[in-house]
Amino acid sequence: MADKQFKKKISEALGNDVLRGALGRFGDAYTISRAKAYEGYDFKSISDNIAEVKSYAASHLEEMIDQFEQSATARGAKVFRASTGEDAKQYILELAQRRDVKKIVKSKSMVSEEILLNQTLISAGISVQETDLGEWIVQLAGQHPSHMVLPAIHLTKEEVAHIFSGHLHKLNQPVIAELVKTAREELRKSFLEADMGISGANMAIAETGTLIMLTNEGNGRLTSTLPPVHVFLVGIEKLVPKFEDATHILQALPKSATGQQITSYVSMVTGPTPAYYSDGTVKDKEFHIILMDNGRRKMYNDEKFKKTFQCIRCASCLNVCPAFQLVGGHVYGHIYTGGIGTILTNFLNSEKDAQNPQNLCLQCGKCSEVCPGKLDIPQMILEIRNRMGEKEGLPFTQKFALDVVSNRRLFHSLLRVASVAQKPFTKGQPVIRHLPMFLSGLTEKKSLPAVAKVPFRDIFKTIKQDVKNPKGKIALYAGCLIDFVYPKIGEGVIVALNEKGYEVVFPEGQSCCGAPATYMGDRNNARKCAIMNIEALEAEKVDYVVSACPTCTHALKESFKELLQDDPGLAARAEELSSKSKDFSKLLSDLGGLKPGGDGVALKVTYHDSCHLKRSMGVYAEPRKILSDTSGVQLIEMKESDRCCGFAGSYSIKFPELSTPILERKLNNIEETGADVVVVDCPGCLMQISGGLDKRNPGIRVIHTAELLLEKRKKLKNKTK
C-alpha cells in the first residue's frame, strides 16, 4: 500500500501545473507522431523480430557476453565485466586516475545514473559534464532524470533559464532557442577540453563487438570523436546476437521513443578509432567497454521477468501511461520511471524501492499494446505486487476486505445489509453523492452507485425465459457489480441470449471472481475465489459461460488457469471453464448476432472500450456492430475511446487523486461527441463514468450494451406483439 510520503509526492506532482502541462502535451503529441512514424511499417513484425533476437540473446547470455568480449578485444577494445555498480565505478575511477584525467564528458548513459557514477568521479576531484541537453540541465539542477528519453521534461524554459543563470553567472532569458545556444557554447568548450569520454549504448553486437548509440543532438558523435580515452558503460541487456539484428531495433527505437523516423545520428563504434592527442598527433584512442550486471542476471534468471531483456528502453510505456502522464517520473523515486522503471527498480535497486511505485499501475494494459519488445508490463508489475503481498502481507483493512470477499456467504449478506445501511447517504437516489469524513475523497468528483435493493440472484428467479426447444444452455456469471448494483444488465443479457434460442441458468454458488484480490496482490484469496466459482459454475454442464463484466471474464478465461496450474484436477476444470467463457458482446456476435432491429428512435451513442475487453480479449468491433445494428442508434466515436476511465478496481479507492483526473479526461472526450448515451461493456467503467457524469453532466446517461439492447428492442418486441 502506498505510504504517506509517497502520497505526498503524488500530491506535489499533481499540484505542479507546469509538469502536468508538459506531460499532457507530450502525451497527446506522442500518440500522433508515433502513429505517423510507423506509417507504412508493420509494427507487429518489427516487434516480433525484436522479441526473437533479444530473447535469443537472453537465453544465451553467457555465450553472448563471451562472443562480444572476443570480437571487441580482437578489434583492440579492453572489455571489463562488472558484476556490480561498485566494480564499474572503481574501474572507471582507476582508469581516470591512471591517465591523469581532469575533465570528462558524458553522452547519455542511464546505467551511469543507475550507479551514481558522477558522484564517485566528482568526489575524486574530476570534472564530469553531462552533454545531452536534458541530462545537463538535470545535472545543473542537482536532480535525477524524470524520463528515460526526455530527462528534463518536468522543467519549463523559465526554470531552465533560472538554472542556467545561476550556474553560468550570466543572465539567461527564457527563450528556448537562446537556451539551446548557450548549451552549445558551454558544452562545446567541455568537448574540446575533455580528456575522457563516457558513453552509454543502445545496443552491443556480440558478433562484431560493435556498440550502437542513437542521439539527436550530436553529443554521442562528439564524445566518441574528441577525447583520447573513451569508456562505454553498457548493461548486459543491450546485447544483440548479430550485426544485422540491430536493424529491427533501429527501425523501432526512434519511432517508439519520440515518433521520429530515425534519430539525427546513429553512431556505431567498433574498437578504438583514431583521435587527436593533446600534442596534436593522431593515433588510436584508448578504448574500454564495461559490461555491467548489477542485478540484471537475477532478473533474467527469473522466469517471470526474463522478458525484461527484450526491453529496448524506448520509454513508450511511460508515454502512454495515464498515471505517468499525471505524476511524471520523479514520483517513482528512482532512476528508472514508469511501468518498466518500476520493474527495473525492483531488481536493480531493491524490492523495497518498488513497493510504492508498483501501486501506480492501473493494469490498463495500454503499455503492452505499444511495447516494441513485447513485454507484458502490467503482468510483471502484478507479479511484483503478488510477491510483496505474499512476503509482507497486506495491510489489515485490505486483508479483511479480501477475506470477506472470498467468503461468499459473509460477503453477500454484508452486501444485503449495505443496501439498507446506505439509505442515509442515498436519500432515496440510485446514487450516493456524499460520504462522511474520511471517505469523502471517493465522492468528491463523482457519485457512487447505491447497492441494489434486490440483487440479481433474486431477480433471476422471477425472470420468465420463453425459449422453445432451446439450442443449448448458457451459465450466466454475474460478478459482484451486476449481481448487487446493476441487475438490469443481467436481465439484458438473458433477453438477448433467449432471443438467440438459448436457455440461461444462474448457478447460485457463484461469487466474486477474485479480481480485487488478484490486483491487490493477494493470490491466496484470489485462488479461493477461483475454486469457489469453478465448482459453482460447473462449466462441464453448459455450452457457454457468459459474463457481462470483462474483468470477470478475464478472470474466468485467464486468471483461474494461472492460479490453479499446480493442481492438475482443478487446472483441467479451469481450462474447460476458460474455453467456454465469453464476454457478452463476443458471445452474442459468435452466435451470429441479433437480427437488426430496434425502436428506430434517434439516439446519439458513443462507445467506451474497457481495458480488459479490448486489450486482453481483443474485442472491440463486436460491440460496435451490435450498436450499429440497432435501429435509431447513431454511433459517434469519441477520442481515445480505449483509454482507461480511471476506475481500475481498487485503484479509484487507493488513488482517488489520480483516478479523478483520468476520469475527467474521459468525460471531456465523451462530452466532445455530443452523445446522449455512453455505452460500455464493463460495469466497473459504468460505475466510474456515470459517477463522474452524474456530478458534471447528468444529461448524459451511461449504460451497458446489454441494457441498451434491452431498452431499444423491448419496445420493438412489444410493438410487434
Place this chain on the structure above:
Amino acid sequence: MRIDHLTELYERFKAKLEGVSGECYRVGTASEAGELICNVMLEKGIRNVALLKAPILDKGNITYQIQSAGITVYTDHFREVTPTADAGITQVNYAIAESGTLVQADADANVNQRLCSTLVPIHIALVSTSALITTLKETMAILHQLPQIPGFVGFITGPSRTSDIERVLTIGVHGPKQLVVVFVDEQVEEVI
C-alpha cells in the same frame, strides 16, 4: 531503368531529408557540384570552409572553384580549424532513401571526416548518386559484408536537433545547424 530507379530513390531521399530540415540537390558532374556548392556557400555568407579531400572534390576541382569564389579553404589542421570554421565539406559513402540518411563508413574511421561534419555549423555532404541504397535493412547488410565493420559508422539524418526543453523542437545543438546534401551523378572512381 537504373537511372529511373536512382531518380526515384533520390526523390524519396530528398523528401525525407527535407522533412527533417535538410537541403538536398542533385547535379550531373563533379564540376557542377563545385559550382553549386560555391553558390550555396556565397548565399549563406560562408567565408571559410574545412574541406576533407575526397574523390568527387578532386574530380570536380572543387577546392580551386571555392577558392576562386573568394572563400578560404582549410585542408588540414582540422582539430584547430573545425571548431571555428563557417562550414565543412566531406564526401560520404552511402545514402539511404528510406529515411534520408547519409552514411559515413570510411574503412580507416578517419577522425577528420567526423570533425568536418560535426563541429561545424554547416555541413555540406557530397555523395555519389549511385551510392543510394533503398532501405536501412539493405544498408546494414552492405555494411556487414565489408571486410570488417569500419571503426566508426555514422548515420546522419538532417541537422542536429533537440526537444529537451518543453518538447519544443530546436535545430542545432552540438552538431551542425544546417545540412546540405549534394548528389553527383557522374561516376567518380574511388581512390582509397
